[in-house]
Amino acid sequence: MSQSKAAISPRRAENFPSWYQEVVRQADLAAMSHVRGCMVIKPWGYGIWELMQRELDQQIKDRGHDNVYFPLFIPLSYIEKEAEHVEGFAKEMAVVTHHRLEKRDGRLVPAAPFEEPLVVRPTSETVIGETMAEWVQSYRDLPLKLNQWANVVRWEMRPRVLLRTTEFLWQEGHTAHATEAEAVAETLEMHQVYESFARDWLAMPVVAGEKSPTERFPGAKRTYTIEAMMQDGKAVQAGTSHYLGQNFARSAGIEFTDTDGARKHAYTTSWGASTRLVGALVMTHGDDDGLCVPPAVAPHQVVIVPVLRDSSPAVLDYANRLAEALRAQRTRFGRVRVHLDNRATRPGDKKWQWIKRGAPLLVEVGPRDAESGTVSFRNRFEPHRQQQLPLSDFVTSVGEELAGLQDRLLARATDRLDEGIRRDITTREDAESHFREDGAGFALAGWCGSSGCETGLKPLGVTIRCLPSHLSADATTCLVCGTPSNHSAIWGLSY
Amino acid sequence: MSQSKAAISPRRAENFPSWYQEVVRQADLAAMSHVRGCMVIKPWGYGIWELMQRELDQQIKDRGHDNVYFPLFIPLSYIEKEAEHVEGFAKEMAVVTHHRLEKRDGRLVPAAPFEEPLVVRPTSETVIGETMAEWVQSYRDLPLKLNQWANVVRWEMRPRVLLRTTEFLWQEGHTAHATEAEAVAETLEMHQVYESFARDWLAMPVVAGEKSPTERFPGAKRTYTIEAMMQDGKAVQAGTSHYLGQNFARSAGIEFTDTDGARKHAYTTSWGASTRLVGALVMTHGDDDGLCVPPAVAPHQVVIVPVLRDSSPAVLDYANRLAEALRAQRTRFGRVRVHLDNRATRPGDKKWQWIKRGAPLLVEVGPRDAESGTVSFRNRFEPHRQQQLPLSDFVTSVGEELAGLQDRLLARATDRLDEGIRRDITTREDAESHFREDGAGFALAGWCGSSGCETGLKPLGVTIRCLPSHLSADATTCLVCGTPSNHSAIWGLSY
Numbered sequence: 005m006s007q008s009k010a011a012i013s014p015r016r017a018e019n020f021p022s023w024y025q026e027v028v029r030q031a032d033l034a035a036m037s038h039v040r041g042c043m044v045i046k047p048w049g050y051g052i053w054e055l056m057q058r059e060l061d062q063q064i065k066d067r068g069h070d071n072v073y074f075p076l077f078i079p080l081s082y083i084e085k086e087a088e089h090v091e092g093f094a095k096e097m098a099v100v101t102h103h104r105l106e107k108r109d110g111r112l113v114p115a116a117p118f119e120e121p122l123v124v125r126p127t128s129e130t131v132i133g134e135t136m137a138e139w140v141q142s143y144r145d146l147p148l149k150l151n152q153w154a155n156v157v158r159w160e161m162r163p164r165v166l167l168r169t170t171e172f173l174w175q176e177g178h179t180a181h182a183t184e185a186e187a188v189a190e191t192l193e194m195h196q197v198y199e200s201f202a203r204d205w206l207a208m209p210v211v212a213g214e215k216s217p218t219e220r221f222p223g224a225k226r227t228y229t230i231e232a233m234m235q236d237g238k239a240v241q242a243g244t245s246h247y248l249g250q251n252f253a254r255s256a257g258i259e260f261t262d263t264d265g266a267r268k269h270a271y272t273t274s275w276g277a278s279t280r281l282v283g284a285l286v287m288t289h290g291d292d293d294g295l296c297v298p299p300a301v302a303p304h305q306v307v308i309v310p311v312l313r314d315s316s317p318a319v320l321d322y323a324n325r326l327a328e329a330l331r332a333q334r335t336r337f338g339r340v341r342v343h344l345d346n347r348a349t350r351p352g353d354k355k356w357q358w359i360k361r362g363a364p365l366l367v368e369v370g371p372r373d374a375e376s377g378t379v380s381f382r383n384r385f386e387p388h389r390q391q392q393l394p395l396s397d398f399v400t401s402v403g404e405e406l407a408g409l410q411d412r413l414l415a416r417a418t419d420r421l422d423e424g425i426r427r428d429i430t431t432r433e434d435a436e437s438h439f440r441e442d443g444a445g446f447a448l449a450g451w452c453g454s455s456g457c458e459t460g461l462k463p464l465g466v467t468i469r470c471l472p473s474h475l476s477a478d479a480t481t482c483l484v485c486g487t488p489s490n491h492s493a494i495w496g497l498s499y
Numbered sequence: 500m501s502q503s504k505a506a507i508s509p510r511r512a513e514n515f516p517s518w519y520q521e522v523v524r525q526a527d528l529a530a531m532s533h534v535r536g537c538m539v540i541k542p543w544g545y546g547i548w549e550l551m552q553r554e555l556d557q558q559i560k561d562r563g564h565d566n567v568y569f570p571l572f573i574p575l576s577y578i579e580k581e582a583e584h585v586e587g588f589a590k591e592m593a594v595v596t597h598h599r600l601e602k603r604d605g606r607l608v609p610a611a612p613f614e615e616p617l618v619v620r621p622t623s624e625t626v627i628g629e630t631m632a633e634w635v636q637s638y639r640d641l642p643l644k645l646n647q648w649a650n651v652v653r654w655e656m657r658p659r660v661l662l663r664t665t666e667f668l669w670q671e672g673h674t675a676h677a678t679e680a681e682a683v684a685e686t687l688e689m690h691q692v693y694e695s696f697a698r699d700w701l702a703m704p705v706v707a708g709e710k711s712p713t714e715r716f717p718g719a720k721r722t723y724t725i726e727a728m729m730q731d732g733k734a735v736q737a738g739t740s741h742y743l744g745q746n747f748a749r750s751a752g753i754e755f756t757d758t759d760g761a762r763k764h765a766y767t768t769s770w771g772a773s774t775r776l777v778g779a780l781v782m783t784h785g786d787d788d789g790l791c792v793p794p795a796v797a798p799h800q801v802v803i804v805p806v807l808r809d810s811s812p813a814v815l816d817y818a819n820r821l822a823e824a825l826r827a828q829r830t831r832f833g834r835v836r837v838h839l840d841n842r843a844t845r846p847g848d849k850k851w852q853w854i855k856r857g858a859p860l861l862v863e864v865g866p867r868d869a870e871s872g873t874v875s876f877r878n879r880f881e882p883h884r885q886q887q888l889p890l891s892d893f894v895t896s897v898g899e900e901l902a903g904l905q906d907r908l909l910a911r912a913t914d915r916l917d918e919g920i921r922r923d924i925t926t927r928e929d930a931e932s933h934f935r936e937d938g939a940g941f942a943l944a945g946w947c948g949s950s951g952c953e954t955g956l957k958p959l960g961v962t963i964r965c966l967p968s969h970l971s972a973d974a975t976t977c978l979v980c981g982t983p984s985n986h987s988a989i990w991g992l993s994y
Contacts, residue, residue: 037630039570039617044630047565047645054566070542071549075534076619076650076666077593080600084607090600098572099597099609100619103654105575105589112579114594114616121609122534124571124595124619135532135539144843150542155571155650159598171571348639
């Protein structure tokens with residue numbers, strides 16, 4: 005394949021949504037299954053998710069949370085207790101009504117119906133709340149800081165692989181506290197964990213901030229979000245953290261005896277991040293040759309491909325020696341993860357497969373390398389430029405090379421985000437002409453605070469993504485109504 | 500609490516099933532939830548499971564399997580394709596029939612029914628098979644070696660926490676191969692992985708062998724199992740590995756073009772181990788003071804409890820110094836996992852809590868220890884015997900101490916198993932009088948091979964647990980009918 009021809013068709017600029025589907029397919033990340041709205045996560049995609057999990061799990065544990073596991077099924081009566089919550093999820097809940105199949109007239113049909121139907125968890129506040137109510141008796145039992153890694157189900161009418169699927173995988177943290185201040189601090193701490201995790205591990209810069217009222221989690225007092233900008237200028241909500249006040253504590257009965265002897269309702273929080281992060285990674289770092297995985301979360305950081313179909317023992321020996329030497333290296337991301345691809349596939353096909361999958365460093369080993377003790381490699385940032393180093397130099401510099409790639413990915417994405425935040429869109433007319441184009445990016449503008457204006461651009465598909473914590477609009481008037489603004493807001497299209 | 504009084508009531512000898520429930524409760528492992536048949540896995544129980552997962556996951560990956568994730572829901576039509584399979588699971592499948600809730604007359608009711616109901620996976624052979632059929636085209640695509648960590652649902656009429664719950668967590672491996680020989684070798688390899696994992700990590704000796712026909716996985720040609728003996732003499736099936744022949748390949752259409760150009764059906768396998776291993780751990784290593792966790796899978800291997808309620812800074816400093824020194828030690832099980840329990844709870848309560856939870860080593864730090872530089876500790880094998888060592892001696896010997904505890908747990912359990920396998924039960928009359936007692940253990944006896952005799956002791960609750968690979972019965976006649984036997988069999992009661 006020549007340099008002029010891209011590996012992925014269509015290119016990003018031609019048709020971004022189709023390009024995305026094609027990268028997910030060609031990078032072997034995931035596929036929609038025949039089960040409506042549900043996906044299959046393939047080895048390379050799942051490997052990336054496992055590395056995300058491992059790091060995020062450690063950060064969650066380091067902050068004093070314990071992993072637990074709660075039931076998949078939620079009785080309808082639990083869900084009904086919190087009015088806003090059930091309102092928010094009723095339209096997308098899978099309902100289990102029977103617990104047996106029986107043959108009738110030669111066909112299997114559901115039998116043994118439940119008196120009360122069960123719902124497949126769309127999120128677990130209500131079912132965890134019922135248990136918290138039993139575990140929490142006194143201020144001594146607080147804070148209670150739990151987390152679970154689980155699958156959840158929200159019925160999607162328009163599924164999109166990895167980004168919006170009926171079933172997805174996530175972690176959901178659930179905590180209970182004695183005071184409002186402590187619960188708010190917890191909410192913000194986990195919000196910041198998501199922000200730094202996205203930046204430092206996924207090389208994905210985000211705009212962090214609070215959601216406006218209609219965008220809050222159903223039942224929350226406040227929702228904080230990190231919003232990443234994809235290469236087409238649309239936002240992906242990449243992790244949310246909710247301060248739930250006493251809403252769920254009241255509906256589930258999470259009460260405790262405080263130091264003063266009074267019975268009080270606890271203050272709870274919840275926060276989650278999901279497999280859609282893998283989709284966001286694609287749309288942040290992919291290019292016309294496929295995916296580019298940040299080394300921090302790459303299942304294989306270095307892939308070694310022998311260039312002869314029937315590799316000579318000398319070439320294989322050399323490749324193995326290189327792999328061993330690399331595995332002994334410690335980097336910013338721990339031990340180097342090396343894969344020697346020794347399949348009976350054409351070397352050229354293998355090379356392109358690993359480029360499309362986005363392996364950070366690709367080494368091709370031929371007889372000449374084995375003889376001269378050199379390493380011919382390309383990094384995924386510049387897949388068409390092959391470099392060469394003596395083996396020992398390559399081995400000792402691999403940590404630097406990987407760190408450099410991670411940093412360049414972050415810098416490129418940060419430049420894109422910075423350029424994509426427009427401060428010159430200040431009126432409704434500006435917004436209408438701007439957001440009708442593709443690749444629109446975010447508008448950092450004013451909002452008067454009214455609910456009418458909050459949803460005023462919905463006909464364009466534009467919503468307030470967040471009220472950013474670290475950015476202020478230049479404009480001093482509401483983007484929708486033109487009256488003086490009370491908030492700076494990030495407006496945009498979203499996935 | 501004096502030495503004469505046990506922490507768990509009733510004692511094992513008084514009422515084993517109640518003792519089990521009580522240990523699970525008092526060791527904070529898990530609890531049945533209000534969602535019928537489903538459990539909540541608490542931090543200490545989940546921590547043990549996570550360590551089991553981590554090790555087993557590594558062993559699975561080391562053998563060339565890739566982790567993936569497949570849908571929770573299975574269309575009824577997939578399940579129906581394999582006749583034995585659907586027969587085996589029809590009575591215990593949760594059925595999803597609607598994907599929305601709507602308010603009618605003020606009550607939420609299921610709305611938006613499916614044309615074809617979905618089943619919540621009881622196991623994933625059928626849904627993974629449909630995808631394998633797409634991924635496998637040629638002999639070059641084989642072997643395909645996949646594994647997933649997931650929740651599964653089998654509706655239980657008589658649930659028992661951790662051992663038999665409607666929802667449980669497990670790993671399920673699914674592989675496809677070009678030849679029968681390769682698939683059988685895979686089945687046996689994973690069978691052996693389970694056997695050595697149980698022995699080396701859970702200190703749980705097992706009898707390994709093949710299942711007799713009626714005990715096979717529905718749809719399998721052969722099922723291999725590891726059977727552990729609990730302290731009441733009953734068996735727990737602790738991990739199974741199935742050779743599926745071409746049954747599932749035929750029903751799902753997993754076909755490939757072989758080297759000779761012919762189209763053939765692949766040979767598949769599946770194998771799984773679940774959270775019931777945590778229950779088996781309790782019934783293997785628990786005693787009248789609670790659980791005893793093998794150091795290999797103990798979330799905290801050393802727990803340090805300051806003995807004064809308002810710990811002086813000197814005591815806390817000393818405890819922290821000890822914790823740091825221990826954490827730097829490498830052992831057979833990796834870095835030492837240390838927990839300093841600094842809660843505002845009475846030290847005596849804390850001590851008993853950690854004994855009941857089964858922390859391998861418990862250190863109590865008082866002012867005198869801090870002054871003299873000593874460590875007062877007890878190991879969970881002998882919880883009533885406190886020992887003392889200078890700090891540096893304790894630190895350097897901690898690896899040995901933990902390894903010694905692991906080995907003693909295995910030795911004790913192995914003695915129990917060896918003693919519990921009776922070779923002198925050779926007739927139906929022997930079996931009837933033997934198995935009517937409690938604490939019956941296994942009978943290693945003959946089986947003629949007939950299906951009538953295979954199920955002949957079912958009225959006693961006794962089944963063939965396996966045809967053991969490494970044991971031969973002394974008896975040469977069938978335990979049930981007395982005719983010459985063709986097989987050695989392990990007969991027993993089971994969970």
